[in-house]
Amino acid sequence: MKGNMERLDLSQELARDILAMAQAKGASHGDVVMVEGDSFFVTVRLGEVEKISQAQEKRLGLRLFCGSSSASASTSDISQQAIQRLIDDTVIMARATAEDPFSGLPDASLLARDIPDRDLLDDAARSVSVDEKIAIALAAEKTAMDFDPRITNSEGADFSNQFGRVIYASSQGFSGEYQGSTFGHSVAPVASQDGAMQRDYWYSSNRKFARLDSAKSVGERAARRVLRRLGARKVKTCEVPVVFDPDMAASLLRNLSSALSGYSLYKGASFLNGQIGNKIASQVMTVWDDGTIPGALGSKPFDSEGLPITKKAVVENGELRSYLLDTYSGKKLNMASTGNASRSVGEPPGVAPTNFYLAPGPRTPGEIIASVKQGLYLTETIGFGVNLVTGDYSRGAAGIWIDNGELAFPVEEVTIAGNLKEMFQNIEMVGNDLEMRGRICAPTLKISQMTVAGD
Template sequence: MPAPSTSQTELLNLLEDLIRKARASGADAADAVLFDSASVSLSQRLGKPERLERSESGDLGLRVFVGRRQAIVSSTDRSRQALDELVERAVAMARVVPEDPFAGLADPELLARTWPDLDTCDPDEPASELLIEQARAAEEAALAVDGVTNSEGADAGWSRSNIAIAASNGFAGGYAVSRRSLSVSVLAGTGTGMERDYEYDSKVYGSDLRAAAEIGREAGERAVRRLNPRKVKSQKVPVVYDPRVSRGMIGHLTGGISGPAVARGTSFLKDKLGQVIFPAAISIVDDPFVRRGLRSRPFDAEGVTVEKRTIIEEGRLTTWLLDLRSARQLGLKTTGHASRGTSGPPGPAPSNIYMAPGSRSREDIIGEIKDGLYITELMGSGVNGVTGDYSRGASGFWIENGRLAYPVSELTVAGNLKDMFLNMEAASDLELRFGMDAPTLRIDGMTVAGM
């Protein structure tokens, strides 16, 4: 286990003192979480700076248990008087709220005792001048693409957070995370025929970001390719999801296998554990131990040990995503997926999750399609988590005789996620970029509604 920095040691001491006060005030158990954050963000448009901001914040949350009753109180004030009042208020609230039979801290045998250094924090804060230069270079590269006529601006940012968690069951741990990001959005064409597109990148280390000029050039080229879109008639065809949107399918899956939704019976996958819900060629992995991963974590938000898990193994659903409470509701053991802020209880969330690449290339899975839709952008949130019904606005390119023939827009794609999962094929072009990633995906038999 890496030795915590001085600041993390101080943060853990603060939380442990808060927990001692809560126990002394009548709490049977308590835990606390703290976030100390700093960030810099800037935006510019057409070469002129529009915003440059730096912010720092600190927030902590205390959760106390009186029997099976729990209460959570948060504060940004760390003065002795404020923290004493915080403890008093939390314990008083916990004495009067209804009992929750599933609430409680982790048993000691579930706790993480050692953990690896995942290199989740870049120690260097970038100078504002560097962020300004990156935004400028990205926007200039986008505007230099023939056909690009205007810019919605470029944004660059940096953030760093120290995270500390402590509990009366003996857990105490902390780690730091950082993010660097760069994005640009531009317009192509003129008048009513203008089209917009964008490109962005986000990494733990600034040195791992794609080159600003590359990001800008891709944004410009994407916008130009969308010019003069056509409409198509309604029909059932194969649909291919670009990697920029295909990762949303993993989001729909994780929502469906989230412990609270399963326990409430409000998930379209509530009765699918252990069953085949994807083709045998599909596997989906959740890995909290990716070095410099955007969602890496050495332990979960309840101090529980985390591990790499194959969520979908050869098409079969192997596990729910569980925190302690939902695991108790279901009569199971937590999977170490608890996540939380300072003002609410923990809930399950994935770490770095990705769909393993398939055996065929993107060109191969498109090449055999006579008529179909290649989606590059989705709009709306028409997904019913209870039934799996799926309906989203879409734009992209029409596939004719195995090639992207022309841009299309003002379409709706519809189906049911259970059927979509079973008719899915993954291409071989997986890139781990965003913490939730999938390769190009093909789904046959979807309804495309157009004219």
């Protein structure tokens, strides 16, 4: 191998060296993000290992400013030679872009002073054996396959985990790093009846290996979910209440978080533009963004600009309290960053929620379903029919028809449609069943009326 290609170890010191080299080449300021990690996944199907994959990766991302113009670059080649080239190219690009008076790094006085331990890493990431991981996937699939004779096939079960390190340094004087791990497993059984097949799945993910749902519970849940879809049919086009199960309610929150992104807002590409302080949702809706929860999937000690992470109400009793902002989008809106800067190496800076969740309400899911005379219990959506500029919403849907307060028969090949502005106002009930299963979570919720299109 050639010597100048030799790979360097990632460190805060290397990050600071890169910034110093960049400043020597003419950059006025800049920041560096570096990530390295190990990843593993295994897929099993019908009792046999099907795919297994393992890797180690390193990436380096650099953003440089020449006054108020900037550019960014990234590389997986972390050698002296590649870093020199990266700096040269980035300075050339930064000089070629337009001056933007809003650009820049956060004020040094705002930077995180300490780096709290959010309990993001589980040492099991290094110690759990490949055979143990395979055994979990096999057990989840076997549980699902043995659950009912109508479960005849499987798309497979998987187990995956990652662990790694994030390093961030900026010319404002910030330098910090943290480590984290994630584990996940899922299974997708296929059931058939009268010549028609259905597939469904269930999953668990967590930063801690020991906190994953058991293979048995994931397998059983997946089996129940696929069985209840058998015999699904269309319904007549109608306007009815729609009850969103927790995962579907979380998808609505994902739409909300996108509409609250500072980048969508200042571009005029969000229907929530200028709505701070206004009632954008029903009284029963309170949404938190909290990146401080120990051990949670969306937690971190500082954001991608080195700003501290906080807990904040985004929507409180229906009133919009906060957008999701970084320094740039904040300046564009004449507001301060909310500590939601997010940057994957190689992508331009953006914002993302941390742990973003709908606060639970007083009702059980059963009570919510019982409150519906005729309506849809929504368990799946497909397609991308959400327009965040206008709020128009129309997606393919599957679920269970509610007849006189009871789950009656499975429904498929229908769409649900409305407008997010009205849908948020029409949230009539929120369930008590919040579980922090991902970064964006919600309990069961009921929207008083939507158009269900079918026959």
